[in-house]
Amino acid sequence: xxxxxxxxxxxxxxxxxxxxxxxxxxxxxxxxxxxxxxxxxxxxxxxxxxxxxxxxxxxxxxxxxxxxxxxxxxxxxxxxxxxxxxxxxxxxxxxxxxxxxxxxxxxxxxxxxxxxxxxxxxxxxxxxxxxxxxxxxxxxxxxxxxxxxxxxxxxxxxxxxxxxxxxxxxxxxxxxxxxxxxxxxxxxxxxxxxxxxx
Amino acid sequence: xxxxxxxxxxxxxxxxxxxxxxxxxxxxxxxxxxxxxxxxxxxxxxxxxxxxxxxxxxxxxxxxxxxxxxxxxxxxxxxxxxxxxxxxxxxxxxxxxxxxxxxxxxxxxxxxxxxxxxxxxxxxxxxxxxxxxxxxxxxxxxxxxxxxxxxxxxxxxxxxxxxxxxxxxxxxxxxxxxxxxxxxxxxxxxxxxxxxxxxxxxxxxxxxxxxxxxxxxxxxxxxxxxxxxxxxxxxxxxxxxxxxxxxxxxxxxxxxxxxxxxxxxxxxxxxxxxxxxxxxxxxxxxxxxxxxxxxxxxx
Numbered sequence: 001x002x003x004x005x006x007x008x009x010x011x012x013x014x015x016x017x018x019x020x021x022x023x024x025x026x027x028x029x030x031x032x033x034x035x036x037x038x039x040x041x042x043x044x045x046x047x048x049x050x051x052x053x054x055x056x057x058x059x060x061x062x063x064x065x066x067x068x069x070x071x072x073x074x075x076x077x078x079x080x081x082x083x084x085x086x087x088x089x090x091x092x093x094x095x096x097x098x099x100x101x102x103x104x105x106x107x108x109x110x111x112x113x114x115x116x117x118x119x120x121x122x123x124x125x126x127x128x129x130x131x132x133x134x135x136x137x138x139x140x141x142x143x144x145x146x147x148x149x150x151x152x153x154x155x156x157x158x159x160x161x162x163x164x165x166x167x168x169x170x171x172x173x174x175x176x177x178x179x180x181x182x183x184x185x186x187x188x189x190x191x192x193x194x195x196x197x198x
Numbered sequence: 199x200x201x202x203x204x205x206x207x208x209x210x211x212x213x214x215x216x217x218x219x220x221x222x223x224x225x226x227x228x229x230x231x232x233x234x235x236x237x238x239x240x241x242x243x244x245x246x247x248x249x250x251x252x253x254x255x256x257x258x259x260x261x262x263x264x265x266x267x268x269x270x271x272x273x274x275x276x277x278x279x280x281x282x283x284x285x286x287x288x289x290x291x292x293x294x295x296x297x298x299x300x301x302x303x304x305x306x307x308x309x310x311x312x313x314x315x316x317x318x319x320x321x322x323x324x325x326x327x328x329x330x331x332x333x334x335x336x337x338x339x340x341x342x343x344x345x346x347x348x349x350x351x352x353x354x355x356x357x358x359x360x361x362x363x364x365x366x367x368x369x370x371x372x373x374x375x376x377x378x379x380x381x382x383x384x385x386x387x388x389x390x391x392x393x394x395x396x397x398x399x400x401x402x403x404x405x406x407x408x409x410x411x412x413x414x415x416x417x418x419x420x421x422x423x424x425x426x427x428x429x430x431x432x433x434x435x436x437x438x439x440x441x442x443x444x445x446x447x448x449x450x451x452x453x454x455x456x457x458x459x460x461x462x463x464x465x466x467x468x469x470x471x472x473x474x475x476x477x478x479x480x481x482x483x484x485x486x487x488x489x490x491x492x493x494x495x496x497x
Contacts, residue, residue: 028268036268040261045252052250062256069260073267136247139240158244161214164207179203186206186237193240 016042022083028076036076039086040069046160047094053143053155054098064101068094088169091162095152095170142192150185153178202230209234210241305346307358329376330384336373337391340366344395344402351406366399 016024021042027035047068052061071093079089143154149171156167168178200208205227212218220238224231297311298318304311319339326332343366350358370392377388 031268031271033265033268037261037265040264044257044260045249048252049249058250058252061250062252065252066260066263069264070267073264073271077271139243139247154244157210158214158241159247159249163211176203179201179207182210183203183206183237186210186240187233189240190236193243 018083021086025079025082025086029079036073039072043087043090044069047090050091050094050155050160051098053159054151055101060101064094064097067097071097087162088166091156091160091166091170138193139189142189145192146185146188149173150181150188153181154185154189157182200227202233205230205234206237206241209238213238213241214245305342305349307346307350307362308355329379333373333376333380333388336369336376337388337395340369340373340395341391343369344399347399348402351402363399366395370395 024035024038024042028039044065048061048065051064051068052058055061055064068090072090075093079086081089143151146154152171153167156162156170157164162170164175164178164182168175171178173181209218209223209227212223213220218226220235220242223238224234227234297314304315306312319335319342323332323335326335343362347359347362347366350356350362373388374392377385380388
């Protein structure tokens with residue numbers, strides 16, 4: 001079965017087949033600069049998105065993204081898995097970097113965006129944009145009120161576009177537990193949004 | 199029937215990928231209609247949210263940093279393929295040479311490497327293309343078998359002696375088959391070598407039989423000694439018993455000696471006495487005879 005990892009960013013769609021990913025990881029482990037750059041290109045946006053939603057600040061998100069990729073190069077020779085396992089490994093580095101970031105700042109790991117990500121839609125009117133941004137703001141606020149585990153699952157599933165199986169490996173829970181967390185998080189968000197509308 | 203969590207997960211994935219709409223999902227799973235609608239409404243909103251964008255300068259700079267860091271970092275499998283192959287071949291070659299050397303040097307038929315030694319010998323033979331080369335090799339192998347035989351004999355492992363001796367004979371036989379292909383000078387040398395080996399073997403057999411004889415003699419001496427040792431205690435015991443008896447008997451002996459001396463004296467006395475009596479009797483008889491004679495004369 002040929003598995004395709006599809007990474008969707010605003011205007012960029014990076015498609016990396018499982019075979020290509022496996023080859024890139026194999027070469028990167030040997031120290032190939034090209035392979036390392038290929039992996040960087042494929043995952044930098046996803047890691048940045050994840051970190052951004054975890055720390056809520058673009059500048060700090062950039063710093064942490066840099067830290068994640070430099071660690072990736074440094075620890076690549078210790079990575080024993082191959083192919084798809086690399087995604088879980090890279091996101092685990094990102095998750096640990098965020099945890100260290102919060103520990104050093106002595107802050108609770110909460111989601112609090114300092115600014116809402118800008119939309120790339122150029123055709124919408126100012127009013128439409130205002131309404132969408134208001135809706136987004138409410139949604140982000142709702143996410144910030146979720147438990148830490150629910151936040152992790154929502155960010156990884158809907159912003160980093162990872163499968164339930166991958167999320168379960170990163171957060172260290174079973175797939176069933178991840179699905180249950182996702183269900184509770186979505187219902188909780190719905191209730192919060194409905195309350196605000198009233 | 200699927201669990202609600204599983205249905206939500208399935209529909210979320212489909213909506214995110216644009217494969218199904220919210221309404222299609224609700225139609226597909228009418229049993230969870232209300233709960234599914236709430237969850238999937240939020241999923242639709244989440245998928246519409248814009249992703250945060252990083253600055254392109256930062257992205258490019260970080261890319262360069264990653265490449266530089268890769269260049270500086272030492273990687274375990276950094277050797278190119280050709281170098282790896284060469285290293286592997288060198289390792290295999292070294293290992294085989296070491297093993298073969300060890301095997302070739304072994305003279306112990308009991309060693310694990312001994313069969314390898316024989317294999318190496320066979321391999322050498324297959325590379326000998328002329329009868330002369332084969333003759334020389336067989337002669338060399340015969341000398342090897344002889345050395346092994348010597349070792350086996352010296353270490354007292356006679357179970358290998360017969361086989362080694364036979365192998366030695368076979369190698370010589372094989373060598374002799376093709377030695378005539380050698381140049382004349384080498385033939386003489388070859389024959390000398392064969393004679394030398396045979397002499398050595400003969401010496402070895404002689405030595406062995408001598409050794410066995412010596413051994414049997416030694417064994418005899420040992421047996422005698424052991425017998426003597428076994429007997430000695432008995433003799434000693436006998437002597438001890440006798441001396442003990444003597445110790446007990448000695449005083450009696452002295453007494454009897456004393457008794458015997460007195461008896462002898464008495465016997466002598468009686469003997470003297472009887473002699474005296476006999477003399478008296480003789481005199482008396484003589485006198486009576488004289489009397490009788492006188493009487494006769496008177497008559």
